[in-house]
Amino acid sequence: VTTNDGVSQFHCELAWLGGDRAVENVLVDVADGVITALSPDARATPAATRLPGLTLPGLANAHSHAFHRALRSRTHGGTGSFWTWRDEMYALARVLNPDSYFRLARATFAEMVCAGITCVGEFHYLHHAAGGRPYRNPNAMGEAMIAAASEAGIRITLLDTCYLRGGFGVELNDTQQRFSDGSVEAWQSRVSSLHPTSADPRSLRVGAAVHSVRAVDPRSIEAVAAWADAHDVPLHAHVSEQPVENEQCGAAYGRTPMQVLADHGALTTRFTAVHATHLDPIDIGLLAQHRCTVCICPTTERDLADGIGPTRELRAAGVPISVGSDSHAVIDLFEEVRAVELDERLLTLARGAHRVPDLLSAATVDGHSSLGWHNAGRIAVGAVADLISIRLDSVRLAGTTADSALAAAVYAASPADVHHVVVGGRVVVCDHRHTSLDVTGDLRDSITRVS
């Protein structure tokens, strides 16, 4: 129940307030979208919305390409490699326009909300029409993403991505023309003119991205990094997802991708290295030294046969880890965080590199920080009131106790267990249902339209 003055109250049967254990009977007071009081061991008031099961802070999906959702189950049974998959992805990129992409992204973001994701980092590089011709509004595609997020009820950091070449010394191909502004100066002026009117500014951030050291030359990396510095916004880049990138980068510059980014001013506390799969110890040292974050996308990395990133070493070096569903092979951040630990177990034959609260932090507070939301991802006074609740009486989780609730969330929960989602104090998912969109119908229609 939200009154006209923006005040509301939620009563959580169990809530994770940080720490190693869930707390029982937490009353959460909210005003103007922000948590104003927390009372453990409190009775539910008549006005409070009851949140049974375990309540967590809203999850942050730190790396998304919304349009890849239309590839689900169409490319996953294939053969080949990352590079042959990319051809199939490009075929989809060729047919999207601002309207069809808006519908697809709105449905994809709504699926995320239903899965407990309240903030998405959209790594957005599909900017222009065929042949690289700008739309009448050169930010039509980015603004479509922002409007889609707004209608789905999710916070968004639009990571507007610079993409200028097809590879080291390689021209853009036909599809890649749509990604490119032609020069970093043109990228800067387009991004600087992005003034969306469709979204509540409290739900929007704009950040920057370098697609990769493959797609952006060093001088332009420096210019994108300078823009992110000047605007004090997040900067993301795909880094070392594939061994081939490291080999080609070494041949071109005699440096690793991470070293190239460091040499050209990209590594700061606002920087997130996406994938960071094939790193050497010097790369890990650079990330730690500059207090950067990494974003691991395990369900995509396993789908594309990328490899397993060095998360044990990153953790030991103190590098924060966030997670993303990236290509949306599935949209399930519980699966992403559990894979961070379980992949490590397969690789090292040892358990427990990542503790349960650390994995929950990856999906919440560390993901939000990576996207520039420094007052989100925690259930705490002063934080935004983004809450998700997981049933503990589903067939998967029945038998869970207060002591085992956090481990149940990480190791056994699924998006199907998420029953309520609150964003900025507003209920966006109620009893498993999105409050304003027909999510399954919208997914079916928007995917059919582009495939």
Ligand SMILES: [Zn+2]
């Ligand atoms: Zn990506």
